[in-house]
Amino acid sequence: MPGAAFPNAEIIAVGSEMLTPQKVDTNSLFLTEQLNALGVEVVRKCVVGDDRERLAATIRVALESARILILTGGLGPTEDDVTRDATAAAVGLTQVFHQEIADAIEERFRLRGRKMAEINKRQANIIDGADVLPNDRGTAPGQWLVHDGVQIMLLPGPPSELKPMFTAECLPRLEALLPPQVIRTRFYRVSGMPESELDALIAPVYTKYLNPVTTILAAAGDIQVHLRARCTTCEEADAILCQVGPAIESLLGDRIYSYNGDPLEVVIGRQLRALGGTLSVAESATGGMLGARITSVAGSSEYFDGGFITYATAAKTKLIGVDPALIQAHGVVSEEVAKAMATGARERTGSTYALSVTGVAGPDGGTEAAPAGTMVIGFASPDAAEARRIRLPGDRTLVRQFAVQAALDLLRRRLTAAAKSSTIGATS
């Protein structure tokens, strides 16, 4: 496995303020991006409060498995700033006072018309043998030391100091240490099946390979599959992707709706433009969420003719002419009503296609025929109207999100078919 040559990294962010409900450690996101670009994977990251012993213990554990360890924050002048002391304790080294660093900090204060406080001298303590990483934006210098083959970096916490220091000082050193490599990816977005089913389908393929790495992410009826190949040459990376990619693609088939990360609303927008068709919607249970997804795409007015929010039963008749007798006979959550809604929206807007959603989002309002979570998606085209009944898991919000995804996916499949038959028409 070519990936084995690349060392892994761990990141430890130091600071009690990042253990509150409001604060997130964003430095690790920047560092992860930079490390990934070098082919280095981050395998663990921690946030530790301003506690010397706990931080030293966390560093010791990281040193057992990481080849690169980055600590951020805790380099300030106060008692709370424990990174220097904890690191020195963890690696069993003393600190050396550097007069020239103290002078530089003092000069920095002087230039701003201030006097350096005595405690700032602490920032001139450097772990024995470590390289000093200069800090143009603040008083705390960074440190780089090598211990038992682990590259350890101590970087300041403020992003405005950390980012330039990492880019100017750490990046060139890391590049010189690491073997050259390339990363190639494939990316699929899939709808129409639960995560576990998808995994059962494609695991027999992807588990055979450590490279590329396959990741599956799922949210509200939308699944993303990532393949990431890491090799020393482009040819090698492309070659292994060409083994795994097509195998997964043929298993997933037309459930893949996007190869470039575009969401469904962008995909159907592109399809409608290509076909020169327009769309309208009639929404009951989703109350406007389908329209909101479609119009989240800038320029969607070119193919979206508008819609009706017919949440109350009376509105279905009043706004889009659904026959009350039909509702009486089949119930509001029925294939018949879904078709009548789509047809009504299509006629009133003059659109080529129309989607509709009627259902019981829950938690209340369910019946024996249509328990909470039941959704019926309607579709109308110049040729015909159809409807599909589905049963969705989750709470009210999730059920509504799933229904929107299912409606857009039904449209995608019908537009794909329409594009095929129009191509056949054109060539025959």
Next chain:
Amino acid sequence: MPGAAFPNAEIIAVGSEMLTPQKVDTNSLFLTEQLNALGVEVVRKCVVGDDRERLAATIRVALESARILILTGGLGPTEDDVTRDATAAAVGLTQVFHQEIADAIEERFRLRGRKMAEINKRQANIIDGADVLPNDRGTAPGQWLVHDGVQIMLLPGPPSELKPMFTAECLPRLEALLPPQVIRTRFYRVSGMPESELDALIAPVYTKYLNPVTTILAAAGDIQVHLRARCTTCEEADAILCQVGPAIESLLGDRIYSYNGDPLEVVIGRQLRALGGTLSVAESATGGMLGARITSVAGSSEYFDGGFITYATAAKTKLIGVDPALIQAHGVVSEEVAKAMATGARERTGSTYALSVTGVAGPDGGTEAAPAGTMVIGFASPDAAEARRIRLPGDRTLVRQFAVQAALDLLRRRLTAAAKSSTIGATS
């Protein structure tokens, strides 16, 4: 200090996807908030990839110092889901297969008309001696075990599953374990001013007190102000809240729309019910988001008569009869068109009130008269129609969210006035 008796907690989030540059572990923020409310401080948190050994090592270190350890994620059915195995290994226990859990998962699939994949059975493995925490929202049950005096929780990763499970199962158990303390809160939701302005207004009051703690949270035109008093008796807590609360309330005035956490869509629903009035909407720039917010409330069909998504210009004329000459004369993003949209929706649905939104969500489509971020909110009642132009910051999504919030807030203020005048009418 009463806090000294309170045990500390650690949180470990499991999942390689949270070690990418894009993803942040947000579950730990929710858990930290919940634990803090119980008086428990989080002293370390980690994110570990899908690696059994590394996770087991991380758990072992946490067990050395934490009294409460929460693991999130990695409870899914696939090979990648390593939390069960790693925890069992770290505490030196085996896992026991629970047939009744497997049956419940199978039933869940059956209800959705699907067959359970064989791998889902893995989710029925429970660490020997652990309590099962039921999961209504997904297939993965949680687990709670006590090892060497440490309370260990295994919770599912999706926030929609984790949050209800923590609230329903973990919170009562933790409360029973922890020494008693009284927390009293006041909570305000505020609209109509930016966070910085609100902070400048109320900071002179709240900065005088360390207890209660005041927290301000802001999102898309919606600000939440929390006051949290932590004391040993109710009387003490109530007394300090009675000092700070009324002072903040009088500064914020009618910008406070909720004292109990209810969002705006619930507040206006209650107002409409009380007045016996109904509502309809006509949405251009928000494309259905306003209707989606209103119908996110179960039972909203009682007061919501429906709506129109008139995103394309032609739809404004076709669906709700906006005069093309009006659009020609004033432009689509104008007070005149917003009023005509609201009036049109009101007439076509027969609702008492109507809201409309027209605007430029951006990034393109702005003009000199209406640059990107310009939104015009229209309101129609039995008495008159009016419109308000606002200029909103942020990207397309944020601008649309702000506009929905502004529309609901305009409605709230008009309904408050209507309720007042009807009360005056009734008593005079």
